[in-house]
Amino acid sequence: MSKARITIDRDFTIADVPRRLFGSFVEHMGRCVYTGIYEPGHPQADERGFRQDVLALVKEMGPTVVRYPGGNFVSGYRWEDGVGPVEDRPVRIDGAWHTIETNAFGLHEFMDWAKEADVEVMEAINLGTRGVEEARSLVEYANHPSGTYWSDLRRRNGAEQPFDIKLWCLGNELDGPWQIGGKTATEYGRLAQESAKAMKLVDPSIELVAVGSSGRSMPTFGTWENTVLTHAYDEVDFISMHAYYQEHDGDAESFLAESVDMDAFIDGVIATIDAVKAAGKHTKQVDISFDEWNVWDQVKFNDVESVEIAKAGWKKHPRLIEDTYNVTDAVVVGTLLNSLLRHGDRVKIANQAQLVNVIAPIRSEENGPAWRQTSFWPFERMARLAKGRILRLAVSAPQIETKRYGGVDAIDAAATWDEETGRVVVFVANRSLDEESDLTVDLHGLSGLRVVNAETLTIPEGGDRHTANLETTQDAVHMVPLAGAEVVDGAVRATLPPLSWSVIELA
Incomplete structure (x- = not known):
């Protein structure tokens, strides 16, 4: 032993526990939405199609904020497709995940679900194929009370009161060559700056997250954050981080030490933020939104699943990265949560990706049960107990x-x-x-x-x-x-x- x-x-403390540190993520990907949180006709679905068995597990797990609707999905998404009468909504192809999107579930449905789940909404906008006009229109639709085209359209679509969404992501992983509408750091930095300005002119109370590197291994890591923040520092409140970990070739010892990498990744981004702050003589503090993190068998997805999905043709909500988590995975998830909590002075938001079915702590089956994966437990305990x-x-x-x-x-x-x-x-x-x-x-x-x-x-x-x-x-x-x-x-x-x-x- x-x-x-x-x-x-008692006298050596870091910061107050940020309640947004215990966030999750719902993307229009695989079965996260359809047959995940939403399955009309399921024995435990309510009149809106919300699965109550899944919702009960979500409430038990205790996420405080949920990012929506992507993810890679958002970089090709038209938010207007998901509002209005369901029968009038267009069916689209989703190039990000090679699937068919019915748009039966959209912004209004998600806002209703989020209210039921008692979570704050973190809304992502499309800065891949779209830009400033669409971004400010969505803020107007969601947050303006009435008397304008977009706010009155929201009211005609059934939401008399504004959604009052305070937290917004300025796109997703736009440094990645896989991303629809990917950009250089300068292209994205300028677009993020101008989108942020326009959005805050509609609603000055919102908080904005700029896209950071898709991972620490990206060749542009560090320089990407520097360039983006040099353009947009004054307009944004957070910059994002994404990280996924997996066991390679049975090397459990290294896998169990992955929080060492997360610690170093966070420290590197903090250093870059503060360097830009000093160089630009800024007075405000930009912090970190670690809005995608988890354990994920990416090798299996890249080498097997993505190939199978492409061969199968365009399908509605196929199974995608429904990893089964074991004891080792759960312990790693616990150490990643430890890392995020230790950095709570600068990491103010974090979202475990994703909530249901897709690399998720909660699993469900179509017309079947829902249950807790092993990774459910560290999240639930820390979200409930970490206070002060x-x-x-x-x-x-x-x-x-x-x-x-x-x-x-x-x-x-x-x-x-x-x-x-x-x-x-x-x-x-x-x-x-x-x-x-x-x-x-x-x-x-x-x-x-x-x-x-x-x-x-x-x-x-x-x-x-x-x-x-x-x-x-x-x-x-x-x-x-x-x-x-x-x-x-x-x-x-x-x-x-x-x-x-x-x-x-x-x-």
Whole structure:
């Protein structure tokens, strides 16, 4: 058994927990919308077609904000296609995912669903094939009260009151050669600047997210952010980050260390933002919207699924990247959440992509059940329990050697302290595949606490690191009690199972 120590001090905090850090993503892709959140005729669908079994799981999971409608989809999307009488809406091809879009579900339907789910809407606009005029028209349609062409059209379409959408994405992954209407950094920077100006002239209260690099491995990473922000710094409030991780060739040690890459990625974007701020003598602070992140088997998608979809021809909502998540994936998701929380002073928004079916924590079947994937649990626990201030931790742990990152700490952690309630929550992963960790958490300035709950997600009895929640075994992996966690002489003592992500609540 290895030994690890975490030191917490009440006086060393990072920032308030940003509630938008626990966001999700609904894209018109695969079965996320159709047979995901929306399936008229399903036994558990309401009169609007919203699946109530899926909605119940969404509410349980607790996302605070949901990005919509894309994603790659948005770069070829005409928002007008998704409003008005459903029978009059055009059927279009979606070149991004080689599918048929019926437009049976659009902006009004999503706003109704978001109200039911109690989530804030993060609306993305098309800056791939469209531009300034379409962007400002959509803001007018959504947010202007009445008396103009677009606002009155919204009212005729059934929404008397404005949608009042405050958070907007200025396009999606426009640095990518796969993106419809992809652009150079200068082309996009100028378009983002002018679109932002026009949108804020319609509604000055909105917040805007500029497109950052599609990933840290992009050849233009860093220079893209610099150029875009040099043009649009004064007009935008956030710049986006996207990152997806997967296990390569059975290298579980490197996979379990991917939050090291996320940490470095975030730090690099922060450095670029602040360099532009200094060079431009700006006074406002641009922060980060990490509006796509998850575990995703991209190799399988690129080499197999995308080829199969192309061969199959144009289909309505085919199955796309419906990855099945196992114990290892869930622990990685937990460490990525830890990374985002540790950077909560600058990462103010984050969206796990996506919400249902498509690389999602929630799965559903057409005319069938809905269930929680393994990755559901770390998100649900952190979204519900992380409140108050983010604590700055000092971690001392043995090193695990990895092929990609060299030596990394066996223990990965984040923690919060709610001054109003006195509650402290520690989120901690043991990356070791085979060794328990004897953990001590020193509590400086936080006396009188006791463990009120301790849980862990780990390999279930009779299972292995590949055990997953399937339609037939929906609860194979879930949070279970972490035995033996207690406060002794002012410090928390606990034994962390190998390959685990745990939550220790103190009050």
